[in-house]
Amino acid sequence: MFESLTERFDRIFRKITGRGLVGEAQVDETLREMRVALLEADVNIDVVKTFVANIRGRLIGAEIGVGLTGGQTVLKEVFQEVVHILGDQRASLQLSPKPPTLIMMMGLQGSGKTTTAAKLAFHFRQANRRVLLVASDFVRLAAIEQLEVLGNQVGVPVLTPKEGVQRPQDMYQDVRRRWIEGMHEIVIIDTSGRLAIDQEMMEELKNLRDLYKPKEALLVLDAMTGQEAVNVASEFDRQIGVDGVIFTKLDGDARGGAILSIRSVLGKPIKFVGTGEKIDRLEPFYPDRIASRIIGMGDVQTLLEKAQSVVTQDKARQMVSKAASNQITFDDFLDQIRSMRKMGSMDDLISMVPGASTVKAQLDFDRVEGEIKKTEAVILSMTNQERRHPEKLDGSRRRRIAVGAGTTVQHVNQVLKQFDQIRKMMKTALKPNGMRALKSLLPF
């Protein structure tokens, strides 16, 4: 996510952190560099100007906070300003006091409306809401089937047009009947993609909006579009009215310009961002977390939440007690690997760790992920008995495992050695003063 911008910021900050005092000249130099970085990321020029002016206003003549160096003060102000241009607070979806809450998806062709509609349905489904998806894209071939398939995947019913119905507005009565009968709390209406210059199609969308009166008319935008996305959003807002924005394809190499500009230009919040092809890759948009990632401080909060979503408290406690008594088995190890995979890709996870951009440049994620897969194969080639008692693995067993996993005996040995080290490390970490002992083992 925004790698190039984060790297630029990182380089800029590195010049000033660690210094005691930062003078006016240095502040100006830093801001000038940031201005260029932001413009290159395709951020709107007016947004950049305000951004720089605001930070300068607060920094020049400002006193340095207790315990902070000059560089850290600059970093803090930049962080706050980025949070500000991203919208300050998390803007969650508004729910109608009286159900159902109607949500209408709209956007250009190919921005990701249908996929996002399904992801949103999944999001509410996870929160145990009764959700209904409405397929009303009559234009693109098989768009209705696509939503049907996706609805099936997430376990949400999909209302499709009856035989003979040709226009989205003619589905209204049917949709209404269905949500009353089905007691649905959330109704998500997918619409056809359209260009803002296509007057006929925009008229249709306006009629749909008047008909359904959705609580949330959400505009789905492709984050890779850059400034053009902001123009599109302004047009949709002017003609139809936009309550919130969802940016998709953040895992492409979007430079971030649209996301950093839209709030200031449009005055409408970003509600969610799509970060991957899988159905659960729709994240609520938290300005502070994204800001933290952009300026290279990672996103520990999201990382923790992801970890909590895959590992239950009980399981975690069990692990700790097992580790303390040196009873960790290969089954636990396998469990750990799989939980981690559920949290997302290596690349994704590492970017949430503070200071990740330096580490990322040095790591070949495909190789690391390949290694993990190989390790998994080795464990899977062990019998249950062997997984619980790795000390029993003699030469002939190791040979068998190597053949089973399609690797060499050396590699099996390596995995066993790693496992042994992890066992020791966990045990040490749990002793009093353990963390300090552990730190001395680490290279940094």
Added chain:
Amino acid sequence: MNLFQRIGEGLRKTRSQLGDGLSNLLKKPRSPAFYEEIEELLIATDVGPAQASLLVRELKTWEEQQNDPKKDPLVFIEERIASFFPLDPPLWEEKPHISPVTVLFVGVNGVGKTTTVGKMAHYFKARGKSVVLGAADTFRAAAVQQLILWGERLDVPVIRQKEGADPGAVAFDTVKAALARKIDVALIDTAGRLQTKHNLMAELHKIHGLVKRELPDIPFETLIVLDSTLGQNAMSQLEHFQKALPLTGMILTKLDGTSRGGIAVSLARKYRLPVRFVGVGEGNDDLLPFDPVLYARALVRPGTKLD
């Protein structure tokens, strides 16, 4: 409407910015500020900084050496823009006697690959060619179904396997089927993938390699489909895809939706890749074969009458 008028119509948003702006500007007296303004105008339509500055430098030299005051500088700019496009003809024109001409469509999600495959099938059918479609997008929900509907609409066979099947196998089957049934053109759709996903790019490399290895003698085009509204990100897409497999051309979709239609110029010149088609609307006939001269003229001198 003829082809020129239709390209002009598709470029409406771009041209209202560039064409009109240019003709107004060129009436002004020449000064350093004048050249800068021209350059900015070109950059604003995504012609690209390098192309813009080159064009301006050439314009300046040309005007200084020019003694015939009647010659229109717009014509000069138009000719220069047209010259930025490489001129190798597509294989279906170069080797029409060898069949099947096979076209593999690649690109990121949502650029309009499947729709483009459908429209190209329509294009070839209208020219009396037989066509087979390959549904190698086995990932996206209902993508196969979408192609099947195109097949029904155009009465064209669609080679498919079930969702989640190996896309390389589908691609290979499609070409095999085309050979066996003596079909002229095989069009193969693939799943959209973001250029940042290494494993998916590797998969594309594999699909391409598989077809090429098994059937080395067929004329094989690999076209990247790019969404014109994506602007500069199209560069990054092209670069990454080009690393994964040898591209032979590009198709720019949704040209009617952007005021930055100059993107074709910067992509073609920077990557030396011919543009094969441009999409200017939703209709079947709105995918137009690309002609550099007509494109440049529609961009710079939209009011021209065709001789």
